[in-house]
Amino acid sequence: MLRKYVSLFLFYSLVVMTVSGTVLYIMPHGRIAYWTGWKFLGLDKDQWGSLHTIFGFLMVFFGFWHVFFNWKSIANYLKGKAGIFTSKEFLLTAVATTAVALGTMFNVPPFKTVMDFGEKIKNSWSKPETLPPASHTELMPLSKIAQKIGISPEKAIEVLNSKGIKIDSPSETLKEIANKNKTTPAKVYEILLRISKKNSFQFQPGTGMGRLTLREICLQLSIPPQKCLQILKKNGISASLDERLRDLAFRNGKYPYQIIELLQGGK
Template sequence: MKSRRITALTAFLTFFIMLFSSIVLYIAPQGRVAYWANWTLGELSKEQWADIHINTGIVFLLALSFHLYLNFKAIKTYLKTRDRKFKIFTIDFNIALLITIACVVGTYMKIPPFSSMLSLSEAFKESTALTYGEPPYGHAEQSTLNSYCKKMGLNLEETIKKIKAAGYSVESSELQIKQIATQNNVSPQQLLFPLTPDPKFPVSNSNAMLKIPEDLSGVGRLTLVDLKEQYNADSQKIIAVLKAKGIKLDESTKIKEIAEDQDMSAHDLFDQIREIHNQTL
């Protein structure tokens, strides 16, 4: 048994597992969507893929560290000039350093092609959100059925009747929605599908301004156009009020992108928009 071979092969195998799990997590939906729809790939949930990625990454780093230790003499030769003098900042080292710095700085400053890779991942996640649907609020699956009905303004007894009429059983309204869904071998989304608002933010049938709820899921991807269509929000008034506060925005830009430009969280910006809108009701 040779430690060098075992170390190299461990690093080799864990690298490919990390590579594959990275691709899975790159295209996987946001956590709120994955948990709501019981998203899986290869019978594994997003959380399980993340666990595999983390633990495999730790083993990979340990194997790589030991591999570097075993091959430190070879590494030292890479840091020598042609006349065999030891020098850290060789041409090869400088090129590798520049590539690494470019990746870090380019990602931080959102410069293409690094920003393009992030945008592509976001596009994958948004497409899956449209496919699988958004929960009505963050981690709705963790709410008890009783709590869910109170938040959504639903009658508990009528809700239970509708769920049972769809062929599902409800042992207790104090169970979490995900527990009831698991007992019925369905996702929380499937269990409550007839009771869940359309995740695509349909046009409101009312001409009156409607109150924007506090608990909305996926607020970062919303635009003022979405809020106008769903709640008849006065986008021009919202733009004017926020402009007076030094926050510049337009109707078509996502709340998340505006918030990033203003160095604030998407939820904080959404709360301001919601407050301005609801004050006019």
């Protein structure tokens, strides 16, 4: 009887892991998912991640039970003429598994192709007009956001209230404000940014800017793409508009923030 429960729990865990794994494979990168309040089937990025983790543990747990109940059959699969762990099936599957692990770690085709395809899907999701100026900006309180863009918390609350955004306290985070008003952190930030005199676009580690293409970076900086190419060329940097900032920077012996500084006229 217990064997049936184990098999069914293992099956259900596999179904959930398949669905959650697929969603995690195609969902936008964290910076975009959190910033835009991304959801799929009513669940956000954290909820899908939690589902995948918990059912992953369940799958491992019931997987061990499955091995326990079927150990005789598994032992026969492993046993060759010279003893256990010498069967042709064991050796072939062990070699294949090792090859997949090494290929994935060293990022070689076809494993690289699979990951690149997922990256392409992640980058294809629509992006907000303004990207977050720092890592996890959505978790910052309104008071800190106001300080960053050069206005007082009182002014920030006044502006948001005028747009129908309800706020109880300047200590509320952008995410809390957005959830309460059925909007996104990006839209709340963009409202505040319209009255700010500061430039919101600053490259900071952890914001994911390195994954953007040069074309996207140029648009964020309000610089014509061809002008970006000219600026980089004058500084001895060969570039392609469809190349990711991180790849472009490292290929030319620089860090992503240094490319941003060059485009903004820094040294």
